[in-house]
Amino acid sequence: MHTLPQPTPHPRAGHLPKWGGEPIALLQEGAALGKLFGLNLGLQAIVGYGPSWNKRVLTDLETFVSAGSFSRLVPYLAGGIILTDAPTHKDRRALLNPGFTPKALEALRERVRAALHATRPSGEFDALAWADEAVLAMLNAAYFTSEFPRDLLHAFLAPLRSPFPTPMWPRPVAARRVKRELAELAAKRRLLGGDDLLAFLAPLQRGEEEARISLAAAHDTTTHTLAWATWHLACFPRWRTREALKLVVKETLRLYPAGFMGSRRVAKASEFEGVHLKKGALALYSPFLTHRDPDVWPNPQGFDPERFSGAIPAWSYLPFGGGERTCLGMHLAHLLLEEALSLFVHGDLEARWGDPTPRPGVTLGPAGPLVVRFRT
Numbered sequence: 050m051h052t053l054p055q056p057t058p059h060p061r062a063g064h065l066p067k068w069g070g071e072p073i074a075l076l077q078e079g080a081a082l083g084k085l086f087g088l089n090l091g092l093q094a095i096v097g098y099g100p101s102w103n104k105r106v107l108t109d110l111e112t113f114v115s116a117g118s119f120s121r122l123v124p125y126l127a128g129g130i131i132l133t134d135a136p137t138h139k140d141r142r143a144l145l146n147p148g149f150t151p152k153a154l155e156a157l158r159e160r161v162r163a164a165l166h167a168t169r170p171s172g173e174f175d176a177l178a179w180a181d182e183a184v185l186a187m188l189n190a191a192y193f194t195s196e197f198p199r200d201l202l203h204a205f206l207a208p209l210r211s212p213f214p215t216p217m218w219p220r221p222v223a224a225r226r227v228k229r230e231l232a233e234l235a236a237k238r239r240l241l242g243g244d245d246l247l248a249f250l251a252p253l254q255r256g257e258e259e260a261r262i263s264l265a266a267a268h269d270t271t272t273h274t275l276a277w278a279t280w281h282l283a284c285f286p287r288w289r290t291r292e293a294l295k296l297v298v299k300e301t302l303r304l305y306p307a308g309f310m311g312s313r314r315v316a317k318a319s320e321f322e323g324v325h326l327k328k329g330a331l332a333l334y335s336p337f338l339t340h341r342d343p344d345v346w347p348n349p350q351g352f353d354p355e356r357f358s359g360a361i362p363a364w365s366y367l368p369f370g371g372g373e374r375t376c377l378g379m380h381l382a383h384l385l386l387e388e389a390l391s392l393f394v395h396g397d398l399e400a401r402w403g404d405p406t407p408r409p410g411v412t413l414g415p416a417g418p419l420v421v422r423f424r425t
């Protein structure tokens with residue numbers, strides 16, 4: 050059995066201090082040692098970014114489980130489908146998937162568009178702050194036909210975009226208010242029907258919990274992606290056409306995958322390419338490292354949406370994870386992002402100043418602000 054290479058640890062605290070302060074630098078240091086490396090995060094962690102590791106972690110759901118993964122530490126994400134494991138996960142996803150197919154979501158497009166227009170920016174503005182507001186409004190439209198009180202939704206979701214440890218604090222008062230509001234709206238949907246996402250989720254067992262958990266999974270990921278994509282549209286005007294938006298979103302998600310690090314626990318002792326995987330160890334896959342791997346991507350640091358007009362290598366592009374646990378909201382995210390970016394297709398969008406450096410939190414976001422100017 051091989052011993053894994055690892056970045057130089059702190060003599061007493063292992064890799065925890067660097068993981069807490071500069072996780073991207075630590076990941077890059079590890080990646081330079083090989084496609085699979087070890088970290089000491091209190092628990093033993095195995096980090097990989099090659100296609101065979103990605104495939105194994107994302108498809109062997111008996112060995113690699115979500116219970117005990119990092120999601121467990123964030124109360125917003127610790128529940129529902131996110132922490133459901135094999136063998137229950139598959140059936141649960143089968144119940145949820147029909148509400149999130151491209152066809153089902155098409156019914157939401159008009160109301161998303163209307164909500165978005167109310168946030169339509171002009172002049173000089175911070176794309177990150179605008180993205181936050183626009184995504185909140187679009188999600189409110191898609192889930193609740195905009196009936197959820199905006200300020201409560203904002204208060205509930207905002208801590209997710211704050212640096213650690215803020216997202217880890219339970220907020221019992223806000224959580225209670227959100228649950229109460231959700232229960233009321235869900236009861237209304239069960240009685241009177243409806244055609245928003247809550248109307249789909251409300252009749253399902255634990256449907257209100259799935260609404261709450263998926264909203265938390267949706268908000269900061271989509272906000273960060275929208276902010277970066279807007280910034281890149283401003284920096285690279287030749288991509289500012291309706292036809293190119295899909296490619297722009299894909300390339301933005303390659304360079305800046307909001308879910309930069311996926312985590313699992315090893316549920317039973319196993320082996321991967323000669324490396325022993327101890328029961329209880331953390332197993333991490335990294336869309337961030339995978340998407341910038343020069344063995345797979347020519348000019349990996351460059352912004353080039355064109356690369357998505359052809360085929361892409363298997364298990365090397367994972368902004369939404371992969372396999373049975375692929376992001377439930379992948380098509381919803383694309384719909385929201387493409388609708389929002391289409392606001393900028395006509396007119397003049399210009400990057401003014403800002404800091405797009407990736408800043409890791411629960412998800413990867415731009416340090417910001419990202420000030421742009423839009424004139425129609």
Ligand code: HEM
Binds near residue numbers: 132307312379
């Ligand atoms: C650009 C936006 C988004 C990105 C980058 C993103 C990324 C991801 C990733 C990487 C995973 C897999 C995590 C893992 O390996 O455990 C995931 C799972 C998930 N996402 Fe998203 N997501 C986005 C938007 C959304 C939206 C809009 C929703 C709303 C429904 C959503 C709901 C979920 C849920 C419920 C899961 C858990 C699925 C499961 O475990 O079966 N996400 N997402």
